[in-house]
Amino acid sequence: MLDGVVKQSKYPLRYHITPLKGLLNDPNGLVQFKGAYHVFYQLNPYGTSHENKAWGHMVSKNMVDWERKAIALAPSEYYDKDGIYSGSAVVKEGVLYLFYTGNVIEADGTKRSYQCYAISEDGESFEKKGPLFPHPEGYTRHVRDPKVWYSEPEKKWFLVLGAQTDDLRGTAIWYASGDLLEWEFLGEIVDAKSAAYMWECPDVFELDDQWLFLISPQGFKPRGHQFQNIYHSVYVPATFKEGRFALTTDDMKELDWGFEFYAPQTFQADDGRRILYAWMGVMESDKEQAIPTIAEGWVHGLTIPRELRFEDNKLKQIPVEELKMLRQDSHSFTLSESWEFKSEKYAYEIEMRFEEEAAFEVSLKDSTKLSYQASERKLILERMNWLTNERETRMTYLEEPLTDLQIFLDGSSIEVFANEGSAVATARFFEEGPLVIHYQGELKGSAKVYELN
Missing domain, CATH: 2.115.10.20 (Glycosyl hydrolase domain; family 43)
Structure with missing residues (x-):
């Protein structure tokens, strides 16, 4: 946390470095x-x-x-x-x-x-x-x-x-x-x-x-x-x-x-x-x-700070171990059925572990979504463009089956780490109101949502 004080904002960043002004x-x-x-x-x-x-x-x-x-x-x-x-x-x-x-x-x-x-x-x-x-x-x-x-x-x-x-x-x-x-x-x-x-x-x-x-x-x-x-x-x-x-x-x-x-x-x-x-x-x-x-x-x-490793001829980015100090209460979910998590807070970490590949979608609030198409091993990040009010996407194709996801949410930012940091995506999104995480998919595995200080 910055100086122990959270910036007063409709779109806050609690644990990221930002300017006061x-x-x-x-x-x-x-x-x-x-x-x-x-x-x-x-x-x-x-x-x-x-x-x-x-x-x-x-x-x-x-x-x-x-x-x-x-x-x-x-x-x-x-x-x-x-x-x-x-x-x-x-x-x-x-x-x-x-x-x-x-x-x-x-x-x-x-x-x-x-x-x-x-x-x-x-x-x-x-x-x-x-x-x-x-x-x-x-x-x-x-x-x-x-x-x-x-x-x-x-x-x-x-x-x-x-x-x-x-x-x-x-x-x-x-x-x-x-x-x-x-x-x-x-x-x-x-x-x-x-x-x-x-x-x-x-x-x-x-x-x-x-x-x-x-x-x-x-x-x-x-x-x-x-x-x-x-x-x-x-x-x-x-x-x-x-x-x-x-x-x-x-x-x-x-x-x-x-x-x-x-x-x-x-x-x-x-x-x-x-x-x-x-x-x-x-x-x-x-x-x-x-x-x-x-x-x-x-x-x-x-x-967020990321530790780098070079393994299997690729550069991996992994959230530093110290970020676990931010974790407070946690909530566990099963991925074989849909679930929804609502909160008035806005700083969270989501860990997902998969036993086998299948299509799924994780939506945040109304317009920001992360989805996976297992047939192509394609991850898609979608949001609303705040200038044009049109939807826009970024995507990547994984070289290996998807085994894990780690997602950091902080008010108006999302950072996604797939397959132990082999594929990483960073974005801002600007939606007011409380956080709503909605999962829908057919995966076998588990998810844990941590509230972050």
């Missing part, structure tokens, strides 16, 4: 520092438009109970006067380093970007140190979102940036450093064939003996049931040999098949887990400005 977007600077989890995030504290970007700041001991801190970084210097854009954080010799992109718009309209850093010894106050290196040649001003990590074999720090070449091709470039201060340009981190005109929020890490790239490409066209949103977030397996990365496939797989998931960032916790947060809000501007919470002075939130 203003607009939230990308998660930034995810790190565990001096025993506490720090989540920074893009924030316009003055309104619900994409302007005046600063870094909001939340701190927690358990990723469940969050304390809201003062804004960590705000526009103030020649290199970031028009916005503190996305970046990351690392810890070196007991000091917290924040890396970010400074956005600048000159008086003549020229736009520039600077890769900058700030430091903190206590995780509360931050001292800006300025730009790290000159803008690389051969790239437009669209170079941003520094992600930094340390490689023990090389005894070096590496920094990767999303970028756009002068011929408008999306890519990622990287740098190396021995001390986080002096950086050597290494060129493009991979040779990739991509139809995207920009790569945002690159992330590079090794997980379960497999190197992975996470990127948020812009410019993909829909491909079957995939890439249906305005922008996307994907992952690609890679190899790392002799100081060079290579993608093992050109097939970029979507991380999330729902409506709202973008700009994911990961970090490694002290216990070794790789944990991900993402922005639960990317959409067309007219749809964004029609979100009902804008009338309340705030918009968007982050996803």
Whole structure:
């Protein structure tokens, strides 16, 4: 819960990170520092438009109970006067380093970007140190979102940036450093064939003996049931040999098949887990400005924290174990018969275990539905578009029989995890009134509904 206080809203998010007011977007600077989890995030504290970007700041001991801190970084210097854009954080010799992109718009309209850093010894106050290196040649001003990590074999720090070449091709470039201060340009981190005109929020890490790239490409066209949103977030397996990365496939797989998931960032916790947060809000501007919470002075939130695992050649996202601390009363149901659950509360977790496949539908309130067509192994998420008042859907085809579902509901959000996190969907929905969960199907199995604090 945020500061022990629930935001007063018709469409509340109780256990997700949200702004008290203003607009939230990308998660930034995810790190565990001096025993506490720090989540920074893009924030316009003055309104619900994409302007005046600063870094909001939340701190927690358990990723469940969050304390809201003062804004960590705000526009103030020649290199970031028009916005503190996305970046990351690392810890070196007991000091917290924040890396970010400074956005600048000159008086003549020229736009520039600077890769900058700030430091903190206590995780509360931050001292800006300025730009790290000159803008690389051969790239437009669209170079941003520094992600930094340390490689023990090389005894070096590496920094990767999303970028756009002068011929408008999306890519990622990287740098190396021995001390986080002096950086050597290494060129493009991979040779990739991509139809995207920009790569945002690159992330590079090794997980379960497999190197992975996470990127948020812009410019993909829909491909079957995939890439249906305005922008996307994907992952690609890679190899790392002799100081060079290579993608093992050109097939970029979507991380999330729902409506709202973008700009994911990961970090490694002290216990070794790789944990991900993402922005639960990317959409067309007219749809964004029609979100009902804008009338309340705030918009968007982050996803729940998810532990990543790479198994059977696929990336899995699993709600972190700590979220079980939210559980209170539970209600059990049999899946071989229809059932309905009504409540004036709005924060719930649903666990479903299946003994065999069959068609079913779970509806929430009136218009939001999750259904499964067993003959095609197709999961379908349906909701009402709050701008057009028309129904819209997203879907995915499972590679294996459906064995389990875990669904997190939080007022106006739904996050679906199928087959132990092999297929994940995230969405917002805006329906007033009490929660009504209605199940109808022919499955053999059981369901448990947990009330969440």
